[in-house]
Amino acid sequence: MRRAGTSQDGRRRATVTDVARHAGVSTATVSRVMNRNYPVAAATRERVEASMRELGYVVNAHARALAGVSARTVGIVVNEVIDPFYAYIARGVEREAAAGDRLCLVCCTQGDPQRELAFIELLHQRRADAVILVGGSVQDRDYVAELGRRAEALHADGSRLVLCGRPGLGEGAPTARVEYDNEGGAFAVTDHLLTQGHRRILYLGGPPKLSTSRDRLAGHRRALKARGVAADPALVRPGPFSRSSGYHRMAELIDAGPDFTAVFAANDIVAAGAAQALEEAGVRVPRDVSLVGYDDIPVAQELRPRLTTVHVPLEEMGRQAVRLVLADGEEDDWREQPTGVVRLGTHIVVRDSVAPPGNGVRARRS
Amino acid sequence: MRRAGTSQDGRRRATVTDVARHAGVSTATVSRVMNRNYPVAAATRERVEASMRELGYVVNAHARALAGVSARTVGIVVNEVIDPFYAYIARGVEREAAAGDRLCLVCCTQGDPQRELAFIELLHQRRADAVILVGGSVQDRDYVAELGRRAEALHADGSRLVLCGRPGLGEGAPTARVEYDNEGGAFAVTDHLLTQGHRRILYLGGPPKLSTSRDRLAGHRRALKARGVAADPALVRPGPFSRSSGYHRMAELIDAGPDFTAVFAANDIVAAGAAQALEEAGVRVPRDVSLVGYDDIPVAQELRPRLTTVHVPLEEMGRQAVRLVLADGEEDDWREQPTGVVRLGTHIVVRDSVAPPGNGVRARRS
DNA sequence: ATGAAAGCGCTAACAT
DNA sequence: ATGTTAGCGCTTTCAT
Numbered sequence: 001m002r003r004a005g006t007s008q009d010g011r012r013r014a015t016v017t018d019v020a021r022h023a024g025v026s027t028a029t030v031s032r033v034m035n036r037n038y039p040v041a042a043a044t045r046e047r048v049e050a051s052m053r054e055l056g057y058v059v060n061a062h063a064r065a066l067a068g069v070s071a072r073t074v075g076i077v078v079n080e081v082i083d084p085f086y087a088y089i090a091r092g093v094e095r096e097a098a099a100g101d102r103l104c105l106v107c108c109t110q111g112d113p114q115r116e117l118a119f120i121e122l123l124h125q126r127r128a129d130a131v132i133l134v135g136g137s138v139q140d141r142d143y144v145a146e147l148g149r150r151a152e153a154l155h156a157d158g159s160r161l162v163l164c165g166r167p168g169l170g171e172g173a174p175t176a177r178v179e180y181d182n183e184g185g186a187f188a189v190t191d192h193l194l195t196q197g198h199r200r201i202l203y204l205g206g207p208p209k210l211s212t213s214r215d216r217l218a219g220h221r222r223a224l225k226a227r228g229v230a231a232d233p234a235l236v237r238p239g240p241f242s243r244s245s246g247y248h249r250m251a252e253l254i255d256a257g258p259d260f261t262a263v264f265a266a267n268d269i270v271a272a273g274a275a276q277a278l279e280e281a282g283v284r285v286p287r288d289v290s291l292v293g294y295d296d297i298p299v300a301q302e303l304r305p306r307l308t309t310v311h312v313p314l315e316e317m318g319r320q321a322v323r324l325v326l327a328d329g330e331e332d333d334w335r336e337q338p339t340g341v342v343r344l345g346t347h348i349v350v351r352d353s354v355a356p357p358g359n360g361v362r363a364r365r366s
Numbered sequence: 367m368r369r370a371g372t373s374q375d376g377r378r379r380a381t382v383t384d385v386a387r388h389a390g391v392s393t394a395t396v397s398r399v400m401n402r403n404y405p406v407a408a409a410t411r412e413r414v415e416a417s418m419r420e421l422g423y424v425v426n427a428h429a430r431a432l433a434g435v436s437a438r439t440v441g442i443v444v445n446e447v448i449d450p451f452y453a454y455i456a457r458g459v460e461r462e463a464a465a466g467d468r469l470c471l472v473c474c475t476q477g478d479p480q481r482e483l484a485f486i487e488l489l490h491q492r493r494a495d496a497v498i499l500v501g502g503s504v505q506d507r508d509y510v511a512e513l514g515r516r517a518e519a520l521h522a523d524g525s526r527l528v529l530c531g532r533p534g535l536g537e538g539a540p541t542a543r544v545e546y547d548n549e550g551g552a553f554a555v556t557d558h559l560l561t562q563g564h565r566r567i568l569y570l571g572g573p574p575k576l577s578t579s580r581d582r583l584a585g586h587r588r589a590l591k592a593r594g595v596a597a598d599p600a601l602v603r604p605g606p607f608s609r610s611s612g613y614h615r616m617a618e619l620i621d622a623g624p625d626f627t628a629v630f631a632a633n634d635i636v637a638a639g640a641a642q643a644l645e646e647a648g649v650r651v652p653r654d655v656s657l658v659g660y661d662d663i664p665v666a667q668e669l670r671p672r673l674t675t676v677h678v679p680l681e682e683m684g685r686q687a688v689r690l691v692l693a694d695g696e697e698d699d700w701r702e703q704p705t706g707v708v709r710l711g712t713h714i715v716v717r718d719s720v721a722p723p724g725n726g727v728r729a730r731r732s
Numbered sequence: 733a734t735g736a737a738a739g740c741g742c743t744a745a746c747a748t
Numbered sequence: 749a750t751g752t753t754a755g756c757g758c759t760t761t762c763a764t
Contacts, residue, residue, distance in 0.1 A: 013522065013523050015756090015757055015758085016757065016758060016759095017757080017758095025734075025735085026734065026735045026736070027735090027736095027757090027758075027759090028734070028735060028736080028737095028759080028760075029733085029734060029735075030758095031758065031759055031760080032733095032734085032759095034758095035759085038733090039733065040733070040734085041733060041734085044733080044734080056519055056522070058487070058490050058491055058519065058523070059491050059757085059758080060432070060491065060493065060756085060757050060758070061428075061491040061492040061493070062427075062428040062429075062431040062432045062437065062492070062493060062756085062757080062758090063428075063432050063740090063756070063757035063758040063759090064757080064758055064759075065428040065740090065758090066426070066428045066429050066432050066739095066740045066741065066742085066756090066757080066758070066759095067739080067740055067757080067758040067759040067760080068739095068740060068758090068759065068760085069758085069759070071428065073471075080457075081447065081453050081456050081457050081460060082450065082453045082454055082457050084448065087447050087448045087453055088448055090447050090448075090472075091446075091447050091448050091474070094447060094472065094473075094474050095474070098473075098474070103471050103473065103488060103489075103492070104471065104472055104473070105439075105469050105470065105471055105472075106456075106460065106470055106471075106472045107460075107464075107469065107470070108457070108460050108461070108464070121424070122469060123469075124424050125424055125425050125426065125427040126427040126428070126469070127426065127427070127428060153422055153424065156379065156422070157379050157424070272668060298665070299664070299665065299668055302638060302665055302668045302669060303668060304670050381740090381741055381742085382741065382742060382743095383741080383742095391750075391751085392750065392751045392752075393741090393742075393743090393751090393752095394743080394744080394750070394751060394752080394753095395749085395750060395751075396742095397742065397743055397744085398743095398749095398750085400742095401743085404744095404749090405749065406749070406750085407749060407750085410749080410750080425741085425742080426740085426741050426742070428740090428741080428742090429740070429741035429742040429743090429756090430741080430742055430743075431742090431756090432740090432741080432742070432743095432755095432756045432757065432758085433741080433742045433743040433744080433755080433756055434742090434743065434744080434755090434756060435742085435743070733764100734763100734764085735762100735763080735764080736761105736762090736763080736764100737760100737761095737762090737763105738759105738760090738761085738762100739758100739759090739760090739761105740757105740758085740759090741756105742755100742756085743754105743755095743756090744753100744754095744755095745752105745753090745754085745755105746751105746752085746753090746754100747750100747751080747752075747753100748749100748750085748751075748752095
């Protein structure tokens with residue numbers, strides 16, 4: 001390995017010491033010029049800046065961080081950057097971080113909790129100002145306990161674990177949280193279907209262990225109950241949050257499933273898959289069957305008919321996640337408390353995929 | 367500001383020294399245990415590891431980097447994380463980086479070249495192993511020269527500037543490059559339209575100063591020329607790479623534009639907007655007018671009719687970008703050379719949005 | 733307004 | 749196999 005400080009062409013890179021010598025000042029002065037946090041004579045400043053330019057000086061962020069300055073970094077851990085749900089949240093985080101003059105370390109777990117833990121560790125090693133965990137997770141007892149320990153460790157180092165769109169870790173854990181009304185959105189959209197007259201609603205759910213899935217299903221059930229509609233277990237079909245899963249589950253159920261006149265897909269991606277299966281089976285939306293999704297990502301507007309769904313303020317969640325723990329300039333007072341929760345609303349957005357019950361899909365077991 | 371090394375509860379965080387003392391060994395041994403790069407007696411190792419656990423020791427990546435070890439970080443600079451074009455490339459970068467045990471700093475410029483420069487600087491300060499610039503850019507002379515200087519500076523510090531899907535910086539610049547056959551894809555898809563019998567093809571281009579736009583337009587023109595079809599300037603309409611721009615430009619041209627029987631949108635997003643305008647105007651695709659896009663991002667499969675487009679190996683571009691400059695383990699031989707280029711192919715993917723010329727859209731100026 | 737010098741936490745010679 | 753120690757490049761008291 002190349003020795004530290006030695007460049008490709010063998011010339012050492014410039015350091016504060018070099019700049020100081022070149023400008024005929026001390027390193028302290030150079031530091032003061034860079035950080036503008038202390039008075040420096042205009043002439044001196046000029047000279048130092050000229051030297052920096054001439055030597056092609058680039059400050060070493062690691063040295064700076066080691067000397068006790070914040071690394072100005074926030075870490076964000078998501079399943080998948082290409083999934084719009086995460087991408088929008090990531091955008092919010094990135095923008096708010098950039099506004100606070102910070103850079104963003106993005107980590108993708110691909111849904112693997114072990115990888116999630118590993119990334120938290122890596123971000124802790126880099127002394128990230130905050131570590132933001134995004135999206136639903138398995139709520140396994142041991143896992144939650146382990147996360148609690150990590151939260152503790154981060155907090156002890158002056159950083160913070162932020163849970164964005166996922167449940168808390170229990171009383172003790174020093175985490176901040178950004179929630180959205182997941183259950184409420186599911187309630188609202190189910191109620192919308194009910195209001196149109198639907199009674200047999202097929203629920204194409206998410207992975208059953210994910211907190212997000214559970215909350216949405218809970219909202220759905222509460223809505224049914226509120227209207228006194230019996231919850232038929234045959235109408236609840238959990239599965240992965242993927243387009244292909246939506247497609248396959250839907251195709252299967254059209255072929256040999258229970259009767260239904262409406263479909264509630266637990267997210268828009270699953271809805272897109274379901275829409276294709278419906279289309280291929282010649283089932284017209286919304287004339288024969290109504291369809292709704294969840295999240296309100298762009299695909300909802302591209303589907304035909306355009307998809308009625310639940311809007312989730314994804315980008316805002318990302319922004320709040322960083323704002324919650326990183327107040328720049330202002331007094332630290334209330335932010336010093338280790339836990340803080342922000343709760344954002346969701347709302348239904350009505351488009352063209354819902355109508356009163358039509359022919360529906362009838363059981364036609366072979 | 368809280369003093370470095372002092373945690374929330376006032377207890378100092380553990381350092382190698384603490385671990386060493388606790389385990390009754392020297393700091394060197396602790397380091398050797400962590401890095402597994404040197405023999406350590408099994409018993410000693412156990413003891414050290416126990417101490418690390420007990421003290422909740424988390425290595426400080428900055429101290430490590432300062433001591434001369436790579437920061438194991440790659441920087442990626444994109445326009446926008448929620449744009450699938452960039453998101454897929456970012457995914458490739460992230461995965462390849464993770465495979466090489468590195469973390470990924472993601473920066474969004476929102477299309478602003480100044481911000482791009484600022485991010486390059488920030489990534490240099492953090493001593494990223496590589497800085498990957500993604501997507502087309504303005505090829506303004508001064509700007510290219512400035513980028514060249516940054517490439518030089520990075521290279522002098524043992525890092526590398528990688529241009530991913532954008533033109534080189536000229537002979538001298540020590541950059542690596544990942545290209546894709548942008549011009550060729552545009553040629554192929556135009557030729558496809560021509561083969562179907564189209565002669566009046568409306569070209570809904572990208573921003574005229576972007577290299578990506580230029581290359582695509584060039585391919586389009588070459589295809590026309592190859593078939594001896596005159597290039598009508600009225601049929602070339604540049605504009606932003608956005609859905610709304612596609613929508614508005616299309617609507618306007620339907621209303622009061624030149625005749626055409628096919629539309630080539632310079633990317634799928636623009637195509638999605640155009641498709642909506644066509645739909646609203648009652649122009650049927652592909653019966654009345656054929657439509658093609660570029661990039662082959664997921665929306666192409668959601669549109670109805672499904673969009674014929676040009677596939678670009680986005681994720682692979684991202685992977686290659688990091689692979690090109692960061693070979694782990696293997697000999698450095700050929701990678702030592704400051705410049706390297708990888709060129710990836712593109713290919714047309716035929717779906718349902720193209721047919722022989724139909725009624726087309728006729729000029730009906732008000 | 734500026735300088736001198738003591739760390740920050742780690743790694744890698746160099747010793748033993 | 750393990751210990752000693754000299755930096756890595758910066759910030760920040762404490763002097764002046």
